[in-house]
Amino acid sequence: MSLGQLLLVIFTYNLLTFGNGSAVLALLQHRLVDDGVLGLNQFLYAYALGRVTPGQNNLYLASVGYMVCGWLGALAAIVAIQLPGYLVIPVLKGYERVRHQRSVQGFIRGLTAASVGLMFAVAFNIGQEALTGLVPWIVFAATLGLVFIAKRGLLAGMVGAAVLGVALKFVLSI
Amino acid sequence: MVEIAETRPKLSLAQLFIIFFKAGCGFGGGLGVLALLQEQLVTLRRILPDRELMTLWSIGRLMPSGTMTAVAVAVGHRLCGYVGTVVALVAMIIPGFVCVVVLTIAYGYLAHGAVLEYIDATLLPAALGIVWISAVRLGKPLFRVSLDIAFAVIACFLLLVTHMNPALMLLIGGFAGAVLLRGPSEKKGPEKKGPEEKAERKP
Numbered sequence: 001m002s003l004g005q006l007l008l009v010i011f012t013y014n015l016l017t018f019g020n021g022s023a024v025l026a027l028l029q030h031r032l033v034d035d036g037v038l039g040l041n042q043f044l045y046a047y048a049l050g051r052v053t054p055g056q057n058n059l060y061l062a063s064v065g066y067m068v069c070g071w072l073g074a075l076a077a078i079v080a081i082q083l084p085g086y087l088v089i090p091v092l093k094g095y096e097r098v099r100h101q102r103s104v105q106g107f108i109r110g111l112t113a114a115s116v117g118l119m120f121a122v123a124f125n126i127g128q129e130a131l132t133g134l135v136p137w138i139v140f141a142a143t144l145g146l147v148f149i150a151k152r153g154l155l156a157g158m159v160g161a162a163v164l165g166v167a168l169k170f171v172l173s174i
Numbered sequence: 175m176v177e178i179a180e181t182r183p184k185l186s187l188a189q190l191f192i193i194f195f196k197a198g199c200g201f202g203g204g205l206g207v208l209a210l211l212q213e214q215l216v217t218l219r220r221i222l223p224d225r226e227l228m229t230l231w232s233i234g235r236l237m238p239s240g241t242m243t244a245v246a247v248a249v250g251h252r253l254c255g256y257v258g259t260v261v262a263l264v265a266m267i268i269p270g271f272v273c274v275v276v277l278t279i280a281y282g283y284l285a286h287g288a289v290l291e292y293i294d295a296t297l298l299p300a301a302l303g304i305v306w307i308s309a310v311r312l313g314k315p316l317f318r319v320s321l322d323i324a325f326a327v328i329a330c331f332l333l334l335v336t337h338m339n340p341a342l343m344l345l346i347g348g349f350a351g352a353v354l355l356r357g358p359s360e361k362k363g364p365e366k367k368g369p370e371e372k373a374e375r376k377p
Contacts, residue, residue: 055270085243110351116313117329136299143303165296
């Protein structure tokens with residue numbers, strides 16, 4: 001697969017899928033794995049990286065890009081997943097024109113309320129995947145404790161709790 | 175009323191870069207990034223009101239590709255114009271991009287090892303903690319008896335039970351809101367009394 005094809009595939013799939021990263025995953029798996037561009041293990045490894053590295057989950061596409069076309073592929077993948085985000089500018093400009101209408105205010109209130117529900121649903125789903133044993137529960141509780149009780153920042157709380165988790169896991173594995 | 179503020183707070187490109195770079199260090203996907211961005215923009219620097227960030231995130235959910243990409247573009251554009259969008263995006267991507275590529279290069283060593291499992295058991299639960307904190311902080315304005323909180327609960331329930339497309343759920347919430355939630359939503363706290371009114375109440 002050439003660099004141009006890779007860019008086009010990732011850009012098109014990202015542009016066509018709204019609000020659901022797993023749809024992109026299914027499309028890409030079909031295009032890359034089923035067509036023999038990548039092995040299934042490589043593809044799953046790339047996807048796993050998106051979960052365990054900082055930033056948005058869709059950065060796993062940089063890994064896919066690297067596997068297909070090296071550094072240029074990684075950069076092309078990143079550009080392809082960022083470009084559709086610019087659609088938000090005309091959308092917000094349009095919103096500015098009509099935001100004083102009561103129905104638009106109601107739309108945004110409903111949208112925001114549903115978003116809060118979505119955030120809790122996502123948090124619940126991540127919890128089902130992440131809290132699978134004693135150590136993960138302790139790390140989770142330690143993060144909340146560091147932020148709410150010890151008044152640490154979010155990043156410090158997260159790193160502190162993760163370090164505690166590594167130490168606990170190491171001790172338990174001895 | 176939820177609205178995008180019209181005034182543009184002053185922020186240098188370097189400050190914008192630092193804010194989004196820190197946010198990009200968040201684990202747990204887009205919500206982890208949002209949690210750190212909320213801390214920087216709303217709690218620490220007071221550049222945006224929390225409801226505005228929530229509105230941008232909600233609209234970002236309706237955009238194709240990544241939600242936080244749309245949020246970074248929107249915030250970067252509002253604070254520093256088109257150059258700001260590039261700075262915000264680049265800063266937010268760098269931490270994850272570097273980690274992803276380095277770990278991809280190390281594929282041969284890591285694919286069959288326990289390193290990823292180790293990260294899964296330690297960093298992911300920590301990221302979950304900040305995701306919950308972010309959800310609570312951003313949802314705070316809704317936590318009162320209102321139709322808004324009913325919308326949030328119903329949306330959460332439907333998403334968990336039906337696994338429907340989140341963008342579709344948000345659109346349904348928006349259109350239902352256009353019919354049922356017309357009008358301002360600010361919580362009306364006890365209004366501060368003017369000096370005359372206070373004087374009248376004194377015995």
